[in-house]
Amino acid sequence: MDKYEVMATKTTPYILLDPQSGELLLAGESWPENAMDVFHPLFEKLDEYFALDKEQLRVEVKLDYHNTSSQKLMRELIFRLQHAKDSDKTVILNLYYLDGDTDMMEDWEELMDDMSLNYQILKRTD
Amino acid sequence: MDKSDVFWQEKQLLEKSKQVLQDPTKTEVSLAEYQELLSSYADVLKQVIQLTRFSDRNDKRMRLLTDKLRRYVSPPLFQKITSGKETVEINKTKRVRLSIFFSDIVNFSWHSRDMEGEALSDFLNSYLEEMTHIANKYGGTLDKYIGDAIMVFFGDPVFVSDQDHALRCVKMAIAMRKRLRELHRHWYELGYQKPLFVRMGIATGHVSVGNFGSSERLDYTIIGTPVNLAARIQSMAAEDQILISHPTWALVKDCIPCSDAISMKLKGFDNEQLVHEVLLDEVAPEGELKCIENPDLGYSLKWDNSKLSLEELIKLLSE
Known part of the structure; x- marks a missing residue:
């Protein structure tokens, strides 16, 4: 599997899924016309990644802003990660919020409600 | 099922539920099927709650921002941008006839030389706060502050009529000057020795109005000869004096007493310019200025009803 990298645009985030390092990074803003155009190809790549028998995935989410459709698909991403964990994969998830943006912190807290993933909600320092 | 739809899974669930009902071989729904449906419904409800809260938080963020x-941004421009009537694009300008106001504090550097930074900003901000409040009250578009100088224009983004713009502009200047006189005592008590005076200048004419700057940083402003003229007229005004251009005078002369024309040589203008001094000290409250006119019968009367009632006026005319 090749590295999957999508450069950021004004309305879509930077995405990097690196099978070598076992890392997934989402950064920037996500408010596209159709959020599925961003997330559906990523979900396919994730399925491909987990099919490689990789043991671990580290996920870093550094979104500055995302719309409701993107939040819905973030929820789906979390379900997929949960499913991977339930299939004995090691998933480490770090969800970041901007300093002072307590709303985003709440967004992540609510999203992770009822999940048994190994996750942290962290304040951005960059 | 179209998997490019964000809600494709929920739609799939609905379809599946419909199929169960439409199946002619089924006479009843099994407990397992009911359980599955209930579980899916609970999940969808949880999702709706989460996304509603998320959306509300995003709305709140947007509101605060x-x-x-x-x-x-000035209130009229803000309203135009947020109502979607103003497209925020560069090179989008138009020619409009506006009335433009400039003011600055006489000898501001002298006033400020002994002030500490914090006292200076408090003093300047309290002055600008008062003046801006008056500009907004008269519906002016505050273009910018340049240190202690203020630039306001009338006629855009909301165009009414040339006369309305010029009248509101001159009335605003009168109201500002009146308020400053009231503030002399207040500032004296705060320790400022010398009363603060301003020079004010107004001009009316065609300018280009719109978005100027770069695609990353835009200013909604005006450019054109009348802008320079207003600034030059203002620089020629004496302490506490309001000078207006001849075209502005032509629009307000029936309502605002002004001096005869004064011919002035202004920097940047080849020909001498006619200006007038505004001689009114106080503006009648809105709605108090009454008017009766009938050009066919040869009369036109305007009076301040807050000072003179109709009965008193009739009595005065009959004497």
Whole structure:
């Protein structure tokens, strides 16, 4: 599997899924016309990644802003990660919020409600 | 099922539920099927609750941000941008006839030389706060502050009529000067020795109005000869004096007493310019200025009803 990298645009985030390092990074803003155009190809790549028998995935989410459709698909991403964990994969998830943006912190807290993933909600320092 | 739809899974669930009902071989729904449906419904409900809260938080974020930004833009322009009537694009300008106001504090550097930084900003901000409040009250578009100088224009983004713009502009200047006179005592008590005076200048004419700057940083402003003229007229005004251009005078002369024309040589203008001094000290409250006219019968009367009632006027005319 090749590295999957999508450069950021004004309305879509930077995405990097690196099978070598076992890392997934989402950064920037996500408010596209159709959020599925961003997330559906990523979900396919994730399925491909987990099919490689990789043991671990580290996920870093550094979104500055995302719309409701993107939040819905973030929820789906979390379900997929949960499913991977339930299939004995090691998933480490770090969800970041901007300093002072307590709303985003709440967004992540609510999203992770009822999940048994190994996750942290962290304040951005960059 | 179209998997490019964000809600494709929920739609799939609905379809599946419909199929169960439409199946002619089924006479009843099994407990397992009911359990599955209930579980899916609970999940969808949880999702709806989460997304509603998320959306509400995003709305709140947007509201707070908008509230912060509104202080950087004049109220009429802010309203136009947020109502979607103003497209925020560069090179989008138009020619409009506006009335433009400039003012600055006489000898501001002298006033400020002994002030500490904090006292200076408090003093300047309290002055600008008062003046801006008056500009907004008269519906002016505050273009910018340049140190202690203020630039306001009338006629855009909301165009009414040339006369209305010029009248509101001159009335605003009179109201500002009156308020400053009231503030002399207040500032004296705060320790400022010398009363603060301003020079004010107004001009009316065609300018280009719109978005100027770069695609990353735009200013909604005006450019054109009348802008320079207003600034030059203002620089020629004496302490506490309001000078207006001849075209502005032509629009307000029936309502605002002004001096005869004064011919002035202004920097940047080849020909001498006619200007007038505004001689009115106080503006009648809105709605108090009454008018009766009938050009066919040869009369036109305007009076301040807050000072003179109709009965008193009739009595005065009959004497």
